[in-house]
Amino acid sequence: MLELTHGRIGYGPITIVEDLSISVGEGEAVFLIGPNGAGKSTTLRGIVGLNPLTRGTLTWDGRDVTRLPAHQRARLGIAAVPEGRHVFPQLTVVENLEVAARVASHAGVKERIDDAFDLFPRLAQRRGHLAGLLSGGEQQMLAIGRALVQRPRLLIIDELSLGLAPVIYQQVGDTVRELAGSGLSVLLVEQNARLAMRICSRGYLLSNGAIVLEGTVAELEATAEMRDLYLGGLGKVG
Ligand SMILES: Nc1ncnc2c1ncn2[C@@H]1O[C@H](COP(=O)(O)OP(=O)(O)O)[C@@H](O)[C@H]1O
Ligand SMILES: [Mg+2]
Known part of the structure; x- marks a missing residue:
């Protein structure tokens, strides 16, 4: 179980994400979606230890890893696929x-x-x-x-779909979903909301460095924000 609580992450004196709280349970597939520049990759960097948390805490299996360097977090089973x-x-x-x-x-x-x-x-x-x-x-x-x-026990993927044809990213995405089904925890960092909702059961919408929506796929699909901004009025995720 990964738990980021009230996290603040940025670059040196620049704060990009503020008061960010997200969690990923054992064997759960969770998405972090949001437009370009929202702070998704910065959040990932905070989780894997490439950028420090300047406020808040990160725990992994109940252990405080907020100050652990990246290689030690990797040893504890946190792996990321970079953008x-x-x-x-x-x-x-x-x-x-x-x-x-x-x-x-x-x-x-x-x-x-x-x-x-x-x-x-x-x-x-x-x-x-x-x-x-x-x-x-x-x-x-x-x-x-x-x-x-x-x-790893947690796999974080930054922009799985970027630059790929739909038939290809759906295929790779289905494999990732199977992995989650077999017990691996997955955090999918994506601009493609439809793909994220196909693979994961719940997640977070990040905008301007803050979580603006969170919930299950069904809950998020029902919101006007998701319909208008991300699903283009295309209805149910298939
Ligand atoms: N090395 C950096 N130094 C300063 N600002 C950065 C750096 N990398 C990214 N940023 C800024 O952080 C913000 C969020 O970027 P990022 O986390 O990459 O967003 P996303 O992954 O959601 O597209 C952007 O405004 C970007 O310009
Ligand atoms: Mg990014």
């Missing part, structure tokens, strides 16, 4: 996974990589290809694979 994927373009698919797996531990590297290949068979087919030459969807699978080989 823009950031795979190593000059390394092959399997090399990318090996590097990420070894960061966590030198034991069981092959098993963890095989699990990633089971989850994304497309990556197995491309195992010897340079990551820089993969399609956007394959790079997103690889970026998620790099997080998963660390055997």
